[in-house]
Amino acid sequence: MAMKQVANSAIKAIANSGSSSLLTRQLHASPGSKKIVGVFYKANEYFTKNPNFVGCVEGALGLRQWLESQGHQYIVTDDKEGPDCELEKHIPDLHVLISTPFHPAYVTAERIKKAKNLQLLLTAGIGSDHVDLKAAAEAGLTVAEVTGSNVVSVAEDELMRILILVRNFVPGYHQVITGDWNVAGIAYRAYDLEGKTVGTIGAGRIGKLLLQRLKPFNCNLLYHDRVKIDPELEKQTGAKFEEDLDAMLPKCDIIVINMPLTEKTRSGFIT
Numbered sequence: 001m002a003m004k005q006v007a008n009s010a011i012k013a014i015a016n017s018g019s020s021s022l023l024t025r026q027l028h029a030s031p032g033s034k035k036i037v038g039v040f041y042k043a044n045e046y047f048t049k050n051p052n053f054v055g056c057v058e059g060a061l062g063l064r065q066w067l068e069s070q071g072h073q074y075i076v077t078d079d080k081e082g083p084d085c086e087l088e089k090h091i092p093d094l095h096v097l098i099s100t101p102f103h104p105a106y107v108t109a110e111r112i113k114k115a116k117n118l119q120l121l122l123t124a125g126i127g128s129d130h131v132d133l134k135a136a137a138e139a140g141l142t143v144a145e146v147t148g149s150n151v152v153s154v155a156e157d158e159l160m161r162i163l164i165l166v167r168n169f170v171p172g173y174h175q176v177i178t179g180d181w182n183v184a185g186i187a188y189r190a191y192d193l194e195g196k197t198v199g200t201i202g203a204g205r206i207g208k209l210l211l212q213r214l215k216p217f218n219c220n221l222l223y224h225d226r227v228k229i230d231p232e233l234e235k236q237t238g239a240k241f242e243e244d245l246d247a248m249l250p251k252c253d254i255i256v257i258n259m260p261l262t263e264k265t266r267s268g269f270i271t
């Protein structure tokens, strides 16, 4: 479902891409006909197992029919590296490049220089580290992401990782598949989540979803953010606001970072 939402948002972004407010580069082709290149991983046999699995070459993000019906040319490939790759062939005349964080099309300053028609770099998901943002800004390109598109997936993934780590699951799993069994080697550091103190640094979309998901586990929930969450949600989850991050950290058994990595936030953690 998350990928379908991404596809829908991608459609809207492309549909808007002729508007002068979104794009600052001049069109080199008529507004009605654009060359759109999608770079996704190949799903091979897995594509046939799920018709909703569109974030791959075969599924083409679910956009092909609509784009072609609008008169656009839509090329999809997984071949994105090196001077002879398929993507490189289309760089000089593409208008829109769609990519995903899991199989990113690296958009370097060199590629931007060659891409004279390029207007929109769209990430079907979150995160545009694969784009040289400075070069894109200098060239007047729009770099867009689908904000919020996979926040539920991330919150659920975080909950899963917390449980896996607290229960010391992975070493136990390895013992089983390698035919060993040493309960003490697992149990000495396997805990219940109940009663533990979990702190989220950042309580935006993902942080709030995590707090809601942790509530039934009867943990002590803390959060640090620039802003307090809605009092109703605070009451619902029992999460307590910690204005001072340094004061919150020693209280926590588990810490989850749910805020963006920027120059400012990086300096707070990574020294």
Ligand SMILES: NC(=O)c1ccc[n+]([C@@H]2O[C@H](COP(=O)([O-])OP(=O)(O)OC[C@H]3O[C@@H](n4cnc5c(N)ncnc54)[C@H](O)[C@@H]3O)[C@@H](O)[C@H]2O)c1
Binding pocket: 101, 125, 126, 127, 148, 150, 151, 154, 201, 202, 203, 204, 205, 206, 207, 224, 225, 226, 227, 258, 259, 260, 261, 264, 265
């Ligand atoms: N890689 C992925 O697949 C993926 C998917 C979803 C989100 N993300 C990333 O995870 C991060 C969180 O996502 P989100 O949707 O919850 O974002 P969000 O904007 O809804 O929430 C971020 C929170 O961090 C807080 N914050 C930012 N800087 C802060 C600071 N210096 N001190 C204290 N609080 C600060 C903000 O006030 C906000 O409440 C984002 O960076 C997002 O890009 C990555």
